Amino acid sequence: MTDAPSPAPGSRIRWRRGEVTGLGRTWHDARELTVAVPGDGAVPALAHPSVVGSPQVGDTVLLNTTAWAQHLGTGGYALVVAVPDRLPLDPTGPGHLVKGRYGPLQVTAPGVDEQGSAHHATIAEAEDLDGMPVVVADLHSALPAVVAGAHVTDPALRIAYVMTDGGALPAAFSRTLDALAGSLVGVVTVGQAFGGDLEAVTVHTGLLAARHVLHADIAVVTQGPGNLGTGTPWGFSGVAAGDACNAVAVLGGRTIGALRISDADPRPRHRGVSHHSLTAFGRVALAGVTLVAPRGLGSELGSQIEEDLAGQPERNPVEWVDSAGLDDALAASPAQLSTMGRGLAEDRAYFLSAAAAGRYAAQITLFGPPPA
Template identity: 65%
Template sequence: MIRWRWGTVVGVHREWRGSLELDVTVEARRPEDPAAVRALAYPALVGTPQPGDRVLLNLNALALGLGTGGYALVVAVPDRLPEDTDVPGHVVKARYTPLQAIVLAADEEASPLRGALTGAADLGGMPVVVADLHSALPAVVAGALADAPGARIAYVMTDGGALPAWFSRTLDGLRGLLAGTVTTGQAFGGDLESTNVHSGLLAARHGLRADLAVVTQGPGNLGTGTSWGFSGVAAGEAVNAVAALGGRPIAAPRISDADPRPRHRGVSHHSLTAFGRVALAPAELVVPSDLAPELAAAVRAALAPLTPPHTLVEVPSADLTAALESLPVKLSTMGRGFAEDRAYFLAAAAAGRRAASGLAQRGVGD
């Protein structure tokens, strides 16, 4: 199940919030083993490896040729273990794995937010954009800030993709644009921790004082090429959670005319499953106005069976290009940038713009 290898750190490549990228030589066990790898360490879990350190590696991602997760992962620095860190919390993430970590949940007794969250049960109409891929996050943020530059935007990260929020260079680049990140379920490493999406949404609203929130999985996803075998199907469950808590669910369908796979062209079959079969509560299905005519017709035809219970909303998007191009992070989905897949990023940005609508009337920062 795990390709264990010993390695030696020969250099530090780069660093971002919560992550350290290393150059590591590998003690080969098989002829196909690489002589050297790019490895990722999470200092909060394993300490801070230095050149010359012997490290224990997990090479699974490299062996499988994973794109987003194409790193060897540092499991331990056995000869220089980090000091114990006493955490006041008792919530365990990555439970019963060798790297289970104890965190402080936003709503548990030792949390400074305990008082604010103890009786919290309502989002007060807060708009929440739900998307199935992490790559939609910066585009949603760009669309929201284009119309509401003072809005406090929270990211609620589910555990369908990467578990450590530290893996995301996008999150590191969005610091200053986000009010904070809440990691839910088995995901960890956010500014706030929560046990599930429901408590994560409440923490975003009442802990981070968010005006709007974005719910997606972390980087990467699990998919089998079938209608139901995709971790992003949980986007439909997030719509239900938003509605159950008195929020305003806004669905960002995955739209593309550039994906080479027929099942993802027009509206991805994953979005149709998540929002058409799993989401039982009504949501606003956002479609950008600036789509090529043929694509626009295909998108409307695909989404028509979902209305009702959902409502199809066309949002002006022609002027969102500048907002997307001015982001401090690189836009990329499945290896395609904005120039290669405009429709995908415009759709996410349009959902952000829709979420920002009405914030002035509600009072941004309330």
């Protein structure tokens, strides 16, 4: 028998201890803080009260500053790990789904599909989605635009959001969801993601919950805020959008792909139709996805989109959707529109594309799919 390897020096987390000196904005289950950290100065931090309690000015807090120190895209905050001198109460009530499994901050949540849930029988007996349209996008920032496009078509449509675990795990991290509270019938967090109105083990049961528990007319599936990418063809968290499309197909839903389109992104692989969309929908999704492109982007970008989509498999039809009225709907969205630091004015094509997918989903909900 060989000796166990010695622990590596250091850790995978940049730990810091500091004192809360100020309280900032709050939304849903999130609270902004300013923390004085020796050697780092005044550090912006975020606490999720349902996980760590509610820090107050003067409290000592334990922080994970790893992403903040590396200036990562989702690293604008240090994250509160614990308020060691004032721990929250023990959890009460049902909930046996463990999320963030076997990490030091795993949490339990009541699952819509677990035994003991009031909805367990509904999910156990549900066989399909009854043809419900499901819009799949690879970035969380598409969500408010999809909702705007659907609701400008019919504001009475019931839209549910199924949040996957490719980005942020706590739904409460998303200020977009806080702003869309009156526009969605509910949020279902699946996989390792947590904090939605409903929790589910898989995308499949999350979709069934959206249809049969929330009674949604349309569901939207994206990862939470943030995106992990490596500049390689397959190394990006949005590849799971293709897996979500497969789940929709297995369950008898109508799969609609919200294309990631841009003429403002400085990276060539994301200009025109992003390689993320072409890979996830064209190579990972195996059962066919209706890809929606908006009219009104100008001849040059429109031609580039046509060229980019020419290589899609036959199973992925392309629908060009009229964009009249979508700009006003996007401008009126209750959620701030932002993708990779760009707003509606800077990256209109991106948001218009997502809104067109929402409009198409609304149209087939109301009138059925167009003739083949």
